[in-house]
Amino acid sequence: MANYFSNFAALMENIFTERDLRIFTEKVFLAIGCSGDHAKLAADVLIRSDLRGIDSHGVARLSGYVRLWEAGRINPAPDIRVIHDTPSTAVVDGDQGLGLVVAPKAMEIAMEKAEKVGTGWVSVKNSNHFGIAGYHTLMAVEKDMIGIAMTNASPLVAPTFAVERMLGTNPIAVAIPTDHEPTFVADMATTTAANGKLEILQRTDQDAPVGWVQNKEGQPSKDPHELKKGGALLPLGGDREHGSHKGYALGAIVDIFSAVFSGANYGPWAPPFVSFLPLPDDRVGEGLGHFMGAMRIDAFRPAGEFKNHMDNWIRRFRKTAPVDGKKVLIPGDPEREMESVRATEGIPLNDNVVKDLQEVANKLRISFPGP
Amino acid sequence: MANYFSNFAALMENIFTERDLRIFTEKVFLAIGCSGDHAKLAADVLIRSDLRGIDSHGVARLSGYVRLWEAGRINPAPDIRVIHDTPSTAVVDGDQGLGLVVAPKAMEIAMEKAEKVGTGWVSVKNSNHFGIAGYHTLMAVEKDMIGIAMTNASPLVAPTFAVERMLGTNPIAVAIPTDHEPTFVADMATTTAANGKLEILQRTDQDAPVGWVQNKEGQPSKDPHELKKGGALLPLGGDREHGSHKGYALGAIVDIFSAVFSGANYGPWAPPFVSFLPLPDDRVGEGLGHFMGAMRIDAFRPAGEFKNHMDNWIRRFRKTAPVDGKKVLIPGDPEREMESVRATEGIPLNDNVVKDLQEVANKLRISFPGP
Numbered sequence A, B: 001m002a003n004y005f006s007n008f009a010a011l012m013e014n015i016f017t018e019r020d021l022r023i024f025t026e027k028v029f030l031a032i033g034c035s036g037d038h039a040k041l042a043a044d045v046l047i048r049s050d051l052r053g054i055d056s057h058g059v060a061r062l063s064g065y066v067r068l069w070e071a072g073r074i075n076p077a078p079d080i081r082v083i084h085d086t087p088s089t090a091v092v093d094g095d096q097g098l099g100l101v102v103a104p105k106a107m108e109i110a111m112e113k114a115e116k117v118g119t120g121w122v123s124v125k126n127s128n129h130f131g132i133a134g135y136h137t138l139m140a141v142e143k144d145m146i147g148i149a150m151t152n153a154s155p156l157v158a159p160t161f162a163v164e165r166m167l168g169t170n171p172i173a174v175a176i177p178t179d180h181e182p183t184f185v186a187d188m189a190t191t192t193a194a195n196g197k198l199e200i201l202q203r204t205d206q207d208a209p210v211g212w213v214q215n216k217e218g219q220p221s222k223d224p225h226e227l228k229k230g231g232a233l234l235p236l237g238g239d240r241e242h243g244s245h246k247g248y249a250l251g252a253i254v255d256i257f258s259a260v261f262s263g264a265n266y267g268p269w270a271p272p273f274v275s276f277l278p279l280p281d282d283r284v285g286e287g288l289g290h291f292m293g294a295m296r297i298d299a300f301r302p303a304g305e306f307k308n309h310m311d312n313w314i315r316r317f318r319k320t321a322p323v324d325g326k327k328v329l330i331p332g333d334p335e336r337e338m339e340s341v342r343a344t345e346g347i348p349l350n351d352n353v354v355k356d357l358q359e360v361a362n363k364l365r366i367s368f369p370g371p
Helices: A002-011 A018-031 A036-051 A059-070 A101-117 A133-141 A195-204 A244-260 A303-318 A333-345 A351-364 B002-011 B018-031 B038-052 B059-070 B101-119 B135-143 B194-203 B244-260 B303-318 B333-345 B351-364
Strands: A015-018 A081-088 A089-093 A118-127 A145-151 A174-178 A186-187 A288-295 A346-347 B014-016 B081-086 B090-091 B118-125 B143-149 B171-178 B184-188 B287-297 B348-350
Touching: A002 B348, A015 A018, A018 A059, A018 A351, A036 A059, A036 A101, A036 A333, A036 A346, A036 B090, A059 A351, A089 A101, A089 B303, A101 A118, A101 A133, A101 A145, A101 A288, A101 A346, A118 A244, A133 A145, A133 A186, A133 A288, A145 A244, A174 B081, A174 B090, A174 B118, A174 B244, A186 A333, A186 B244, A244 A288, A244 B184, A244 B303, A288 B333, A303 B143, A303 B244, A346 A351, B014 B018, B018 B038, B018 B059, B018 B351, B038 B059, B038 B135, B038 B333, B059 B351, B090 B101, B101 B118, B101 B135, B101 B143, B118 B244, B135 B143, B135 B184, B135 B287, B143 B244, B184 B333, B244 B287, B244 B348
Parallel strands: A089 A118, B090 B118
Antiparallel strands: A015 A346, A081 A089, A118 A288, A145 A174, A145 A288, A174 A186, B014 B348, B081 B090, B118 B287, B143 B171, B143 B287, B171 B184
């Protein structure tokens, strides 16, 4: 980890403290009209992403949210409300709010349902990019619940045998409570690789492995810039022979649970994150969709008993006989290790992100902290 | 399809009618002590699998179930009961019954919960191999619900960076109701390829694509017989660079929902399907585990409205611009097309399966139908 960090630091010129970045990010959200509570929450989702090493979903996106607000596509003071519910389900209208605020609210509603009837399931429409899915699932773990979060997203992914982009990277996250062992947190795009990984290759001018992207004719490509040339990301599996029809099906399920259940835009109609792309004219719903779930552990089994078995599960999997020189990880390990490093050593940002944040600061007349 | 079928028929000597195979299979289950209802249901699960073209999970497994019964590992007259529940959840003890019978019962309980509070979620212990996951999810679709089914299974899969087999092929199935379009049914192992696909390569002596299996040192292999030599199946993704940590995480989630929630055996402790392998001495639970979910469509949105949008989703995805000479499919298309062919033209079985069924017939003194 130390090694990773120093390599990374060599690439990145600027290391910021968590505290400075957090205060700055809150100020940005306040400046676009968010309430104090909303600004604090939205900043927490972004900073947590940077701490956990998911740089593509942290403050690197802050200018994107601001541009969506400038374009009138984000409502900084949304009236987030339940428009339909049953004892274990709800549909939430996000009122064009920041997904960073709408999604935690939806998870709270799911958890309240779970408190009463064992589980809660909330589909959300009229929202926006919600940050890292894992953040929302970890809210449930604090209450001895399993947390589940999904979202649809801007269409960048070609289904198996397609040249056209029809789905987003549509992540699925699941967090599961434990006793002494660290929380199990899986947080994954349903593509072979998330867009953030391609961005790293673009910056360092490296080839992408075959199976990550295809060109606009649908042929395998190693060019990390392929998306700008009409190419597409590939579903987990990469090609039919390696199971891409499964990645495609998973992405489709996320799309349907998030957007067809709630009345959001689905598939190729999902609104783009970048403000310079227009919204489709023939929209089939409102905004972007999410799907959140909370399952109370003791709705199935006494929580203590379950968590002891989770500890046993994790310890046994850590002891799996490894390939020479490797180690078997538990989902969530890399992010947790990164979080403990960055919480003390700071968050490295690359030059482009720093420049971007300085522009946001100037535009909104906020002071920008030095690295 | 006709072409596929004739190629397939050339390989397979024997074509049986659905009716003959169904009657025979029912008689086998009756002969091992199942009630009339249970025998009918178990036979239906297996025959439906053969009809849908999932040959590895149909009557090809019948002798395996009989051997488990002979070994005292299947209780033909189980008392399947709820041992814990809340309004939206239940844990079911399968009493060592056939998974083919326990799983549909668990799905019924999930559907009853969904009828009352919007969704129902049932984790099952003390069960056995449940056939194709898709069968159980389709029960929910008939009631305007989304059906979800998962199961853990005999450990054959090495996590990312491991040489040891720790997880089963742990499938996930999701079926989603539609209006005029056919039902969306995703039914997938969380491995690159299911074991049944390897068996086809073994019979026809062909290489497996890289990414399906590894040898006992954890190196990539094309040998479809690798499992018998201490190798392992690989999680969806194939290797770390292509996202196998995501397939591993999905398989782990299925394992935990199915077995840690319910009190079944998880991970490497999952009981083997083949009766010649002993059960582990240090068991951590009872039998195999499943996880079933049912979500009432109108717990989220009026069912008619939802199904219209699903039709629109499917029609739009069918029209996706394809790679030259290809066609974009909807999950469930291949199985549905096969089902319509085999329902009229019959079910082809290979020589080994026929021999196996004849032995079962002799052992249990049942007449075996001619092809």
